[in-house]
Amino acid sequence: MIAEILGNGYVQLGMKLGVLMILLPATLALGWVELKIGAHMQARMGPMYPGGFHGWAQTLADGIKFVLKENIIPKNADKSVFSMVPYVTMLGAALIYVVIPAGENLVIENLEVGVFYVLAASSIGVIGVLMAGWASANKYSMMGALRAAAQLIAYELPLVLAAAAVAMMAGSLSLVDIVEGQKQIVLAGFYIPFLPFQIIGFVIFLIAATAEMTRPPFDMPVAEAELITGAFTEYTGIRFAFSLFAAEYITMIGLSAFGATMFLGGYAPLHTALEFIPGIVWLLAKTGTILFLLIWIRWTFPRLREDQLQKFAWKVLIPLSLVNIFITGALKLTPWI
């Protein structure tokens, strides 16, 4: 695989740089969208002034503010571990994009084990959170990191099992094959994605992804009211912006694109008559749909309690995802699919 990446030349290098260059502006844009949607759901206006039109430059201004702020490392902190955290969290977030296909051949690396790779990459970030909590030498940070680790381990399992059911449907772990598998069933010209067969899996995926990103209603690790932003309490300036906000939004876009590919058909068009619209537009539209669902969830549900969260993962989601795998197996055996 390494040899292939090196051998594939400038096109792939360009794609990689392109993805990296798009990621940060996309983070800022998503931040603004989230502020606006959240505000309107609560009958507020949200940011209105920066930049003129509906405060579009709010997150840009926030970003500049973060860059200009002083970068403080606490005196008792473990300095090397403390300053390594933003790299670890960003690495886990950015690796996801390698395998998301925007077209049958438009993918940075069509890994044979793409689904598995995404899950493995997204699990790296936990280490960053634990490092942050421990290195800060602050009991709130520590508490937040422990909560985060317990939560991420608990919700990783339903995520993996939900993804396993989709892989069973497609009979492959490659994301390109999974999208092609969703082009098989055509009803009156409409491509039918896995969503109707995997509705349980999709709901589990949404819940587990929200928990993996420690977004409300699963934000106990950063609970502002109790833990003053948990593991990242001691972080300031650009380190804070990268290890908390950028990592969260980049993971959010990445997991949404992953979900769009797995359940909504990724780059496949909705209807055979709409084939002329390029795949990347479909992928972005479907990713946007999932992003909106995630933002909607965030601003609608109240926060859970720590024990409720663990019970929900182990006693509801995991058994449910096992049932889902069983149903998927039964579906695979029915002759008409």
Place this chain on the structure above:
Amino acid sequence: MQGLIFLVVAATSGFAAVRLVTNKNLVHAALYLVVTLMGMAIIFLLLTAEFVAWVQVLIYVGAVIVLLLFGLMLTRAQIGKTALDRQQRWVAGPVALVLFGVTAPVLWRFFDGRTISLDRQSGNTEALGTEIFTKFVLPFEVVSVLLLAALVGAVFLAKKD
């Protein structure tokens, strides 16, 4: 090129492995273990065993190390810098040497002079799955029963108090 990458990765993970045992700070040691395990994942990638490589990342880096750090942070490693050393190098050293002395000759004899073709078939997920669930299905089941026993044991121990 692959040889060069192998050298760099092997040197890095070797260095991390040495630091892992010589380090006085337990959490640092655990983080060096992350580097070592990631290095091994890259070596699996170089051998075109993609599935094994990502299993290594998902299970070891994503779960085992996290559990390890979790346990360390909850119990032993106080916040900030504390040296924790049980002074058991005299026991640990010989044990490690014996293990090395047993495994190294076996690996040497088995792989000496062998060339393994690195076509993508050998590390193929499908081939691996077929092997595990046909040829090695009994060992696989035995291992899962073992894990189940460990799980039941853990529940029993936790129930007591």
